[in-house]
Amino acid sequence: MxxxxxxxxxxxxxxxxxxxxxxxxxxxxxxxxxxxxxxxxxxxxxxxxxxxxxxxxxxxxxxxxxxxSRDDLLTALIIDAYDSLGGAAEAAHDSAAGLGPARRWTVVCEAVRVWALAHPHEYALIYGSPVPGYTAPQDTVPAAARVAEVLIGILREAHRGTGLAKPVIPAELRPEARRMAADIAPDLPPETVTAMVACWAELFGLVGFEVFGQFHRVVEDRPTFFRHAADRLAHSVGLVFP
Amino acid sequence: MxxxxxxxxxxxxxxxxxxxxxxxxxxxxxxxxxxxxxxxxxxxxxxxxxxxxxxxxxxxxxxxxxxxSRDDLLTALIIDAYDSLGGAAEAAHDSAAGLGPARRWTVVCEAVRVWALAHPHEYALIYGSPVPGYTAPQDTVPAAARVAEVLIGILREAHRGTGLAKPVIPAELRPEARRMAADIAPDLPPETVTAMVACWAELFGLVGFEVFGQFHRVVEDRPTFFRHAADRLAHSVGLVFP
DNA sequence: ACACAAACGAGAGCACTGCTCTTGCCTTTG
DNA sequence: CAAAGGCAAGAGCAGTGCTCTCGTTTGTGT
Structure with missing residues (x-):
């Protein structure tokens, strides 16, 4: 051979x-x-x-x-950035092992924010405008899912206990919710998965606005503001605080 | 002279x-x-x-x-893009004049989404990574506020009627909430303004994820998903559906 | 009405970029 | 040990943002 x-x-x-x-x-x-x-x-x-x-x-x-090519170098940096962010989220989650699901949700959200503020250009690389050919290479998909995976893990554990309320969903969204749940987390209620996907995007909306300066002269006490916003996301996905 | x-x-x-x-x-x-x-x-x-x-x-x-310079050209395009998006939001709001505040909120959110999907590169220019010198020029500030202004107008009208519930805020966020309200909309409750700023950022998180392909192979029925997410945002800011 | 100054368009040129091709060295492998 | 292939370097091409200079056109104050 x-x-x-x-x-x-x-x-x-x-x-x-x-x-x-x-x-x-x-x-x-x-x-x-x-x-x-x-x-x-x-x-x-x-x-x-x-x-x-x-x-x-x-x-x-x-x-x-x-x-x-230059774009391949950038792609490698993108994958590394996803990995670094995912690692930070996982580390934050592990360090909060003793806390309840809702608290851990907030901790992970805050870790994402802190990482983004510490690496603004890398954050821009992965969640800002996709600089290379406008279509994200397939290699980035698994690395990108790590943060979401952490959040799903929290919801899964809360679901096993009693710390998870089921959000309400209109009938027209039912089929899509079932499809998403089957693809992402079949063991969670479709309503929870749907809310989680929305919160996932909303989390990065909050972080992105802060990193990219959209909160300039709007929000001053950003840590406190973000913490409350993350709590609201947790509540919105069905996590209940003790 | x-x-x-x-x-x-x-x-x-x-x-x-x-x-x-x-x-x-x-x-x-x-x-x-x-x-x-x-x-x-x-x-x-x-x-x-x-x-x-x-x-x-x-x-x-x-x-x-x-x-x-090239960056000045880009800045001009950025301002135009903000203006175009703001105009689209205002037009959508006007076209929904007969509806209640909560419905109008969703209509405006959907208009933002439609505009972003129709002008992805312009959207990336204003809400993706800031391409020129990493600090947004001051000229863009007023143009950027137009969408937020439309949303505030809806809340203001709902506040005058009975269609606005006051969100709950922790004590530590009170001072910042008062400060934001004084700067943004002194006639609205600080809790409402705080929730509105968060929803504002979260809205663009949802839109950005869809425009930048983050929902690829995650969300399929995106119009329905987004509509429900916008409804959730409306509910979260205190707007009540009839 | 005329002259002066400002605005304008075009060209050449500089320093830089991503990328390719060729040449020669040197390690690895059959 | 010799062939093969990875590797580094240099030259070179096409393209970029930007500057400077040079005539020409246009508007305006005296």
């Missing part, structure tokens, strides 16, 4: 064995780190492959061995 | 009198129109001054007589 390790016929860097392959993933990580640093300073629009290469002391053309 | 018409010493195009000034605003409009056309096709990232000039049959350098 031609490729000894179980990797399909990638043209470059098959496997992680060997010094060369190791160097490759290390260089890839270095490039991403430098790109992320420039992203944090200038924003996605001004991220320049040549500037990254210059800072790394290599020829710009050499960079194309690792990322076929 | 040196400048006859009451305009301060702008270096270019003082006043609207004269054939030259008229030609100037016409050329300005033509440039913006062509830029908007390219924006709709390619998105803000790929909007090119040279391409606009090429399409208009003029030298690229001539374009700088009308817009000092």
């Amino acid at each position: 031609s490729t000894a390790d179980g990797v399909r016929g990638d043209r470059t860097a098959r496997g992680t064995r060997g010094a060369r392959a190791r160097a490759r993933i290390e260089v890839t990580a270095t490039i991403k780190a430098e790109a992320r640093a420039q992203l944090a300073v200038e924003g996605a629009a001004k991220l320049s492959l040549r500037a990254v290469a210059r800072e790394l002391g290599m020829a710009s053309s050499a960079l194309y061995r690792y990322f076929p | 040196s400048t006859a018409d009451g305009v301060r010493g702008d270096r270019t195009a003082r006043g609207t009198r004269g054939a030259r000034a008229r030609a100037r605003i016409e050329v300005t409009a033509t440039i913006k129109a062509e830029a908007r056309a390219q924006l709709a096709v390619e998105g803000a990232a790929k909007l090119s001054l040279r391409a606009v000039a090429r399409e208009l049959g003029m030298a690229s350098s001539a374009l700088y007589r009308y817009f000092p």
Whole structure:
């Protein structure tokens, strides 16, 4: 057999064995780190492959061995950003293990907000206008779902106990609610899943408005405002506070 | 006096009198129109001054007589987009004059959604990542407030009648709520204004998720889903359905 | 009415970008 | 050990935003 390790016929860097392959993933990580640093300073629009290469002391053309195009570099950064945000949400959830579902919901929401404020350009990359070709690459889908997964987990646990009220839904939304529940969380009531999807989007509306400056001269005490808004979302999805 | 018409010493195009000034605003409009056309096709990232000039049959350098930089052109487009969205919201509100406040709220929300889906790149320009220097120019503030103004008008009218329930707010949010109410709508209860600001952000979270494809393979019957979400927002801000 | 100044359009040019192609080195592998 | 292929570098192309200069046109104050 031609490729000894179980990797399909990638043209470059098959496997992680060997010094060369190791160097490759290390260089890839270095490039991403430098790109992320420039992203944090200038924003996605001004991220320049040549500037990254210059800072790394290599020829710009050499960079194309690792990322076929600038958009592919951006896509890699997008996936990393989703991962970082997902990790932050999961860490916040774990750190609040002792609290009830409603409190944990708020904690996770606040973690999303804090992460977004700490990484505004990365947040813009994933929840602002999609900069590359306007259609999100399929690779980003699983990474994007991690925050939602955390929220679903909270609802699932509340559903097993008694801390979950079932929202009301009009008849015309019933079929869609059943479809969504079957796809997302078959063990939860369709009404809960529907409300959760809406709250999910609304959460990022709140965070986005703050990160992008839409609350400038409108909301001043933003932590308090957000905390209450997250509580309202929790209530709206059916979580009850003790 | 040196400048006859009451305009301060702008270096270019003082006043609207004269054939030259008229030609100037016409050329300005033509440039913006062509830029908007390219924006709709390619998105803000790929909007090119040279391409606009090429399409208009003029030298690229001539374009700088009308817009000092590419970012200034984008800023003009941003203001126009805010204006267009605000106009759509106002038109929807007027067309629903006969309905009650809660119904009108939903109608306005749906108008925002429809406008955003019809002008995705312009929506991305104003509510996605702020492409130019990351701080929104002050000129955009009044234009941005128009949608919020429509929603406030609905709440104001409901408040005069009996169609507005007062949301509940924790004590720690009281001062901020009073401050917001004083700034935004002193004639409305602080609780209402606070809930309205949150709903405002949440509305654009819902719209943004749909426009930017975050609902891909999650929500299918999006009009119905959104209508119900808008109803929930109305309920959450205190509007009661008949 | 005329002259002056401002506004204008066009062209050349600079520094920068993403990306491709070719050339030579060097590690890995059969 | 030799062939193959990953790798880095350089040159080069087409495109970009933006500046500067140069005639020309147009409006206006004396």
